Amino acid sequence: MHIEQTLIKAIQAATASYSEEIEIELEQPAQLTHGDYSTNIAMKLARVARKNPFEIAIVLQEKLEEMELPVGKIDVVRPGFINFFVSWDDVIFTNVSDYDISGEKQKVVIEHTSINPNKSAHIGHLRNACIGDTLARLLKKTGAQVEVHNYIDDLGNQLADTLTALLHTESTEPAERFGDYCWDIYSALNEKYESGEVTTSIRDDVLHKLEEGNNSTAWLGYAVADKLSSEHVEEMRQFGISYDLLVWERDILQKGFWQEAFSKLKQTDVFFKQEQGPQAGCWVIRTDDSTDGIGESEHLADKVLIRSNGVLTYTAKDIAYHMWKYGLLEGDFTYKQKIGELWTTSVWC
Template sequence: MIHKQLHQALEDIAEQLLQEAGHAVPEELSVVIEHPAKDRHGEYSTNLAMKLVRVLKQNPLTIANEIKARLVDHPHLAGWFGRIEVAAPGFVNLFIHWEHWIANSHRQNAFQPENDRKKVLIEHTSINPNKSAHIGHLRNSCIGDTLARMLKRMGHQVEVHNYIDDLGNQLADTVVGVLRTSIQQQHSRFGDFCWDVYAEINRKYREQPELEQERANVLHHLELGHNNIAWLGTLVAEQIVREHLEDMRQFGIDYDVLVWESSIVREGFWQETFERLQKTDLFRQESEGKLTGCWVLKQMAEEVDPAGQTEFHSDKVLVRSNGILTYTAKDIAYHMWKFGLLDKQFRYQPFCDGVWSTHSQGVEQDIGRADMVVNVIDHRQEYPQQMVKQALQALGYDKQAAQLHHVSYGVVSLSRATAESLGVDTSDGRSSYPMSGRQGIGIKVADLVAHMEAVIEAKRSQHEGLDSRSIAAAAIRYYLLRFHLQTEVVFDLEQATEVSGNTGVYLMYSYARACSILDKGGSLTDTAMNDIAELAAYPVAEGLAPQEYAVLKQLAYWPETLEEVVAGLAPNVLCTYLYELASLFNHFYATCEILKADEGVKQFRLWLAGRYRDTMHDGLSILGLPTPNRM
């Protein structure tokens, strides 16, 4: 990979220059490589010379020329750059040797990074099993599934978990609602019925606060298990989870394991974790103050709540004074198991379609024992995630704590127009409105897919290739992935159903266009793919059109982009890259003859279309979007 080899070469040269001048390499020195905005400055540029000025006490142009001379002779870069130039005030600009790149492009396209293969456990979705899933849940699932695809692409063994909180307040509320409300309207799915039940029982709580005592009673019975209420809770939760899995499956989202919170409690995971925590200095039972009787995990150092979270406490309660475990306590025990740090193990039984589920009467499976754990949870859970990491550190598991990653993301709210269409009072004029399960405000995943399918169907002029529902699911998935993770997505129904511009539909059409070109190229395509030597000579003999060069340059950046995307766990960066690549290819297609071009030009342009198709196939597959030959 050019970028990685260049980075290593620059690090080597910086170290050589500093050592020759009698200096150690400063810790703050970092090699930065950029893509110049203007083509005349090449494909790569570095300001390393200017960073070394303060230490070497030389003119930056002098240092830049020395860097250039050493780059020319560096063994890692043999053949990759046609020329290297120095520009004021001290930049080193590098120009790819395109003939060499084309001749070796098969190695670039088959890029597999050289990294340690790990077992990575990704937890995502984890929706409360008390009603139908909405678009906020779907953003979590799309992010998590894309991260799983990324890490698999990098060669890691990936195991996807979906944590089911079947002992929480939300399920208890739905159970109380089933018993104490009367919903008369028709529903096509049980989860939709529970959506209305949940909103109705929360309305009754406001009118009859004494009803909330029933929630506490139900929670107690759910935790005890093996009673009427517990069985009712199990039936409700299992049916809703099945519907959640159906919702996600149409987006290409699958799971390996369902981990039920009740299993963590009943298998004794917390008890073993509790006994270990008791031996540390940071976990103790309070004997005075408002937390008297609570078991708390003390902070390692004084911290201030950076996000202003109302539930932040300098010491985190894990066991309340009445003996009831907090969510964080169960999560700590769960993560001890994830890393294979507990003596106890789950047992499993099949749930549906190849998904295993924790169950006391099940069989043993080789599940868990991860080297790295990734949790996809919205930014509001940042503090509890920190406490899980701190508990691992308190127990002496620093290595595992360092491999615990919280992928935080912004929540999904509704635009003013969309909220108004759902009957929300928008007279206060805000730009966005939160969804609220307690008030029954939100867009269900199933309703969104049906709406988007109708929009796609109405806009299609042809009905070959992918069906409208598959296109709709892909369009929604891309819409939720293209935002920066920390961005609050203000969901607008009209904007989400667009099919032009930076959309999943645009990318899929562009991919299908390349497939069509290559299909029409027939035997010419095979020739173009095989005669690399002749192709490599083409840019020198004829010169590249600006549109050809733009596509070629973007393709050259693919391996480093993929590495950046995975290192930052950032699907939006991949979306941006693919959209830019598709836009450049479509401009190339619109301005450059391909099939009607002269023979040598035709061969090269067919090859370029083939490289574009292969790269888009790789990227779309990682994003979880279809790669249709026809739309």
């Protein structure tokens, strides 16, 4: 982070007369009353200088206050902590006003929110959307050409669960929105999973049909995902959060992005079909040369791109999507206007 690097360099300059070999550490205090950042450098220097750490901290405070730092206040707390209180308004608006927008605008793509289209949004989704929207607004203020994407995972386990719930459960609870109804049946489905009344193999079959496309299950999935995503977009709009483009995961498969990415991956030494062990029959990507790809690890599933039953993992589709972003694939999405300035990817325009 720029602020951390700035503070570390300043502390290095202020402590040069004591020692240049002491490692400088900044931490974020657990309590806001102790500042945004804190360092114990004075206590480390005390062992070298053979002085009281509090006295050293006071001297360092005076030196640091003479520098132009992005902080509003520097406090010293016994036995020798130096606490920094960042002037966030000055940091943000000074940098924005100093930004040179006379040249060609830089294009920036920000992808945020990306709620699974399986039920209504919750407060955690709003938090992430607020962070993404804030970044987009700040970058627009600097003069950048910002394009906000909302990636819709309409081929994942979550949507498959909701479809399974629609087909195998009911709810009599009153619901104002379709997403609220989906919350109820989603919970009911998990209870049926636990009791064995409905097996996850049904969900797996739904997921497989979603990926195949052009069948009754897939078309139902499209309708459900479209409805829920429209509710999400409308909910965020009430908070002033908007998007430029909705990217549908189904379009990544329909446009052949994954097939092209799959062909390119097979030309590398790190992507192969596992023949033995717990991943037998899976196509995996090796991310650590120290493993043979068949050992037990809590992160093992993240390396699987195609499961033994032929279903793609989210990692596989993400790889294809990001290869498209970086211009590594020949194809492109087709687009259509959805509402106002909101556009969406679409196989059929």
